[in-house]
Amino acid sequence: MDIKNYINGNFQNPISNNWIDNYNPSNGEVYGQIPNSNKEDIEQAYQSAKSAFKLWSNTTLEERSRIMLKISELIEANLDKLAEAESKDNGKPLWLAKAVDIPRASSNFRFFANAITQFASESHESIGQNAINYTLRQPIGVVGCISPWNLPLYLFTWKIAPAIAAGNCVVAKPSEVTPMTAYLLGDICNEAGLPKGVLNIVHGLGTSTGQAIIEHPNIKAISFTGGTTTGAHIAKIAAPMFKKLSLELGGKNPNIIFADCDYEDMMATTVRSSFANQGQICLCGSRIFVEASIYEQFKTDFVNKVKALKVGHPSESDTKVGALVSKAHLDKVMSYVEIAKEDGGIVLCGGNSVTIEGYENGYYMQPTVIEVPTDECRVNQEEIFGPVVTIMPFNTEKEVLNMANKVVYGLSATLWTNDLKRTMRISNQLQAGIVWVNTWLMRDLRTPFGGVKNSGVGREGGFEALRFFTEPKNVCIKY
C-alpha cells in the first residue's frame, strides 16, 4: 500500500516524485512505497501550517478540545484497522498494538483535549507598587515533531496532541520505517474537522526530510524522540537558531531487585519489562541487578520463563515476541551477542535469530539473557534496544546504586523492594527522570516524562508538554 504526504488537509505525492520501499518486518517483503520528501515538501508543509496558524491560535479552547476529542473517538473507532497497520509496519504483536499502542494514541488526544481547558497561567500582585503581573501562555507558531519507529502512533500523537491543543500548527515526520499509522491519522483529522494546515505530515528519511525540519529557520520549536546521537546532532543545528528543544533520547535502564520484594509479581513484571515490544522500548529494564541471596533462584526462574516466551508471527495471539523492526536493526542487536561473549558474558538463553515457517525472511530473534562478569562491559553500557538483557548479582545498596548510575544514560529505573526507607533512599539517588517501584511502565499522563544525562532535555506529559509548546509572556500593569 502506497502512502502520501498530508499537507494542508490534502494527500499528495512528494514534489520530487522519489519514493522509498516500505518493508513488512514479519516476512521481509516490500509492501508499499512512501514519499522520499525533500526541502521543498517541508517548505510547502511549513507554508500550510503558517497559513493555518492565525485561525487555529484564535480558535476557542472549547472548539480545539471538541475537535481533538473527535479525533480521539475516531482513533478508537478505527482500532482494528490502525492496530493491523501498526503491527504490519513495525512487527509488534497485533494484540499489543490493539491493547496498548492504539488506545494510547486515542488517550493522548483525549488527555490534551481536556488538559488545555485546565491549563492556567500565573499572576502576581506587586504589593506596595500598585502593579499586577500576569503571564500569558502563547502558542509558538509552527512547530516540528519528529518521532521514532518503536511505538509509532503512540509517540507521534504524544507530541502532536499537546502541540495543537496549545494552538500551534505542526510539521511532523514519523519514522520512515513505520509511517503507516501516521498516514492513516490524516484521514481521521479531516473527518474530525481539524482545519486544513493545522497538522501536516511529511514522510521521508531522517537525514533529509527530518533534517529539513530541523534546519527550517521559522520552525521555532522541535519536539524529538529518538536516539541520543541523532538528538545531539539536532541540538547542534538548532542551537544557533535558538530553537526551543525537547529531546527524549535513549536509555539503558537498571532494574534493581532486592530479596524482600514480592517475588512472583517481580518475576512476571521483569519478563515484561525486559521483552515487551521485542525489548524495543526506551524504558525497558535492560540491566538487571539482583541481590546476591536470591540471585541463583532468580537466574533459574527467569531463564525458564524467558525460554517459554513464544517468538512468532505478529498476527498470532499467543506470540509474545514478534519481529524486530528492520533487517539492519536485527543485525545490530545480534552483533551485541558476540560483543557480550568477547567481554566474558555467558548467554544463559537465546542469542540466535529465529526462522519461522512461512515467514523465513522475517526479522525474528530469541529473547536473550546474558550473565555479565562486570557492569562495565559494553552490553551493560550501550543501548541495544532489542530483546537482550543482562543480569548480575550485587551485595549492597551502595554497590548497586553505583552500578545503576554508572552509565551515560538516565531515562528510567525500576526498583523492587518492600522496604520503604530503602525505597526512598534509592529513589532519591538514582540518576533517572522516572523511577518505578514495584511496577513498570505504569503511566499517568499528568506526570512529567523524560530523562537526565544523555537521555534527553526537557519533559513531556501533562502541563510540562503544554509549557513546552507555549511561550510565556509576562505583562506588568501599573494601576
Ligand code: NDP
Ligand atoms: P533515530 O534517532 O534514528 O530516529 C528518530 C527519528 O528521527 C526518526 O523519525 C528518524 O527518521 C529521524 N531522524 C534521523 N536522523 C535525523 C536528522 N538528522 N534530522 C532530523 N530527524 C532525523 O531513532 P530510532 O528511530 O532508531 O528510534 C530508536 C531510539 O529512540 C532509541 O535510542 C530509543 O531509546 C529512543 N527512544 C526514546 C524514547 C524516549 O521517550 N526517551 C522513546 C522511544 C524511543 P528515520 O527513521 O526516517 O531515519
